[in-house]
Amino acid sequence: MSCTTILIGKEASNTGATIIARDDDSGSGRYDPKRFVAVRPEDQPRHYVSVLSHVAIDLPDDPCRYSIVPNVLNNRGILAEAGASERNVAMSATETIAVNERVLAADPLVELVPAHGQPGDDDYKPEVPGGIGEEDIITLVLPYVHTAREGVARLGGLLERYGTYESNGVIISDVDEIWYVETIGGHHWIARRVPDDCYATIPNQLGIDDFDMSDAFGAQRYFMCSADLREFIDGHHLDRGMGQASAAEGRIAPWQLPDHFNPRTVFGSTSPRDHIYNTPRAWYMQRHLNPSEDWDSPAARYTPSSDDIPWCRVPENKVTIEDVDFLLGSHFEDTPYDPYGTLGTPESRHRYRPIGVNRTGHMVAIELRPDVPDAARAVMWISYGSGVFTTAAPFYANVDDTPAYLRDTTPTVSTDNLYWTNRLIAVIADAHWYETANAIGAYVEQVRAYGHRLVEQTDTAVAAAGDVAAGDAAATDGRPATALLAEANERMADFLRERTSKLLDRVVYDGSNHMNNAFAMSDRWVA
Template structure:
């Protein structure tokens, strides 16, 4: 079973311009597949009490006290819910999952829990019933988000599920609240680690096991910044996974010693392959290049290059990060470098050397902002873009609602300009062949969408200062409808523009008209 590819950007509350925690992730379909997306609200009555995974057939009884939450799932049910990104009325947010990879030593020690179909004929000798797989991308938000009141509780619940049921794929999962962001990485079938993003830092994660420091003393002590499976130290020791050449304090080389308090999980559990250097590390390099621009990124003496294995998991940005930074980065294609597929620098080879962040297969990007300076009922804003990032823009939608606008909710399996997903897909395909001729229109569209969105959120927040919780939810739904209406108008105008421009540039165009026209 193959998970989604994606790019993740996490912004600590002191590092964001709004003073909010922000988690952002692209959801990119697998190669050759395009999964339509939508935005829906899930009421407690709609949440199952007994859950069965479509892909792995694992069955789990769920608590009877779920809360309301809003998610951005697939339209087609063939691969399950795949909630992908969500925020609850308790102001907990999740993005799940980012496909990562662990090395062969880990997989040998703790194999993935994969579905094993039934063999033979029931009642006859040699029959073996089906063995369910573990939980995966399809399941995780549905199993965790409606039942937790904080990011820490989310990590704990997810950890318990992983240890009990296992997982059939290696994944990274983001869980946040208004104060904290936690990033969880699965280690083999049943083990996991989690690290909190420092408040003044951002973290960049491109489909690769990325945590580069783990403190066991904290994980088994105060758990301020680290959590993990209860037996993780013994697991590393038992299966000889530790790779540090430094002996633990108080022991010499050649002397049996306990594991050091700190390890580099990227080295112990992760991979470093040629594919990583094409597909993963260049994306982390480019995001950090943008957020820390004064550092040398391009000269022969640069500390980090697109193929560096030691790019930091997190660091402090030079300036506080805005929604515009996030929108640019999550749709970026190595602008200003020889690796830009739409650029003129470098060579034809270099312009297609690395996998861009914003690619053709992006289904959506959702940046979930959890704010502390507004009424709690209005704290969660989901900045959403559907389709290929370079050709669209994020728009804000409040998460604590009973229903979502039809323009985002009612995405059809077939192509239709009645919804945002398909309209943006059409714009991207038309404009791609005429990048320079359509670029101004697309950039202007983005400016209009984001400016209207910022203004709408500020005006809505101000109007809610003294409102009751029930009134707030109705006001948030009204604001979402206003945003959707403006978004639909601007998106259709952009479609008209790029269609007209590209029609005039068709290879069979001919300027002369007949005399009667």
């Protein structure tokens, strides 16, 4: 799926939390309704079969509880998309990327091969299952790992054994570390840890721009990879570096890969399409978080079409949830490329693919916070629909059930759930941007302020009863911590229902007043 990712290291966030966040955008021509659900250990499959690739995998018998934000329809599998477990490990999968043709020739994608003919026919060939993909990854990894590193290792093992039918990037985090995994062909992979004082920005491109082989095959402080990655690169002549290796490095041949290399050059691909669809998004996110640099003049180091925009960098100020929410719903505000703006020309205002698009199904930012009890550590900031017209609200992940307003999304339009209410607001407000902007801005402010206040109050209530593990009796009245968190989630959902319904009422009224067939004269005088 199309999406945009931003990752915030713990020293780069204003709360000291690790934050992983991603838009999940439906493919062009469809809209995938989303829901927020908790998966209990007894509901986790022990024998898993992929809907799309038909690969069958036996799973361990010790899953933990976790919360996810999957599609409503199961026609393409679970597609958990974003989740956090009771062990305070978070994942977001996946960021669709692309590798070059040389990689695909050396290690082809593992695609489903349908059966040919019927059993008993002379030319009958049985079905050959494909590998794992976006549909499967969180379900196969998240409930079985205790740390982000363990998650990288488990995902890497699955990729090496079963392969994948698509190229993807996957984020795995815990309270200390964020790791970003990119698949390389059918069975290979690389992973890089986000430096604690940095953020990383990733559109739909292979993004990691530096890799240290010596660390990946040594201490693994910041890098991990497939066991045979060096041989894979050397054996298939994937390195394109000029004179980077020498006899002094102790290598067998001078053309072999040095310890440090740029994966974008070795594995990635670029095209003019990237300069419309991908690189402008990374440019805008970094423009916002490092605003003092020159981004707009003819002499700017990085432009919307630059292929060398850094994968990660240190922000000028610590990053907040509001920054993340704004960026993942942004549309090139204050530039000539804003489709709702007045700068530039009609052509420039529709030149690039915005981050916040009509096809966004949800944005989920998962915050793992070090200064609260373990039971309350994971907060999932969730918004449904196009981020331009809504905002994220906080929900605790460590719960046994989720609020019906976010859980029971219907396949078809209904104002009884948040997803469709938000999408209706967006459809109306898009046509009346200036008339509805104030109402939407007030809604955003109210939801964020209430959400932060609710989280602080809930954290205090859990901490007052003691720093206890999930499921223990945390509250003074004997209720477990999970019950306190579920109660907070219900309060957040109730607030959202009230304020979102009011916003829908307001934009319907404002939009109605500005319809093309509006006529002021009535059929009777009003005193």
